[in-house]
Amino acid sequence: MKLKLTRKINFCCGQQYAFSGVDEASNKSAFGRLYSPNGWGHNYILEATIEGYPDKTSGMVMNLRDFDVILKSVTDPLDHQFLNKDVEYFKNVMPTSENVAIYLYKEITSHLKKYSSISLHSVRLLEGEDTMFEVST
Amino acid sequence: MMLVFTKRFRLSALHSLSNSDLSEEENRSLFGSCYQIHGHSYNILVSVTGILDEKTGLLSHRENFVELMNKKVLEPLQGRYLNDFFTDTSGEALVQNIYKKTQEILPSGLDVVKVLLFETQKNRFLVTNPKYDHQRPSTLIS
Numbered sequence: 001m002k003l004k005l006t007r008k009i010n011f012c013c014g015q016q017y018a019f020s021g022v023d024e025a026s027n028k029s030a031f032g033r034l035y036s037p038n039g040w041g042h043n044y045i046l047e048a049t050i051e052g053y054p055d056k057t058s059g060m061v062m063n064l065r066d067f068d069v070i071l072k073s074v075t076d077p078l079d080h081q082f083l084n085k086d087v088e089y090f091k092n093v094m095p096t097s098e099n100v101a102i103y104l105y106k107e108i109t110s111h112l113k114k115y116s117s118i119s120l121h122s123v124r125l126l127e128g129e130d131t132m133f134e135v136s137t
Numbered sequence: 138m139m140l141v142f143t144k145r146f147r148l149s150a151l152h153s154l155s156n157s158d159l160s161e162e163e164n165r166s167l168f169g170s171c172y173q174i175h176g177h178s179y180n181i182l183v184s185v186t187g188i189l190d191e192k193t194g195l196l197s198h199r200e201n202f203v204e205l206m207n208k209k210v211l212e213p214l215q216g217r218y219l220n221d222f223f224t225d226t227s228g229e230a231l232v233q234n235i236y237k238k239t240q241e242i243l244p245s246g247l248d249v250v251k252v253l254l255f256e257t258q259k260n261r262f263l264v265t266n267p268k269y270d271h272q273r274p275s276t277l278i279s
Contacts, residue, residue: 017193030192030193105138129145131142131143134143134184135139
């Protein structure tokens, strides 16, 4: 039977929602309360859900040790970084939680390519207790 | 690719489960302690989907949606006796009501995916837009 497996990982990063080379008033009008002159940070929780069949030998959809390696390798480059400046991808893409969730979805998908029987079902990114973004196909 | 944004709203309000067609004794026997006026700290998780604004990187109108939810849906009920507003104040009725109100106030371009209402830590009610039935139900953010 096909089933879904979800694994969590935490990471923290800083970001600023602002267009460069634009004055404060324009940024305020584009981002409202989400604009701040020095940015802010989040303690993100990432929940990735994969879909597949349990392996005949191990009984696992995916060994959690391997799943953790993937989740760590996609979140480590973001962890304790200021996304706008420190992460190449976000130099041209606004580091909103929406875009962080989409980025993680793409990265995990590409790491899962070598597992032919497993597909990524969804990525859920929690900004805190009250706000959550989910990307699925 | 589908992007769903979920926001948790909190509502503290009073209610009593009762049916005006029944006598006090019948109400007491049907609803038990729920017939007494009591309150809940409701947690309401509202999920919406829409289009990503490529320029700002935000789901279009999401901030506007949060503001409208607070102002138009939740604030009028905050700290109030819900029976003054609705004939049925059960979790079932309330979650449907909030689902409908969300649809009414929703900025164009956004669509409601689901509304999940926690009456207490032990019981919750979910209404899903039939269009998005394949979405898995939200769990309380833990």
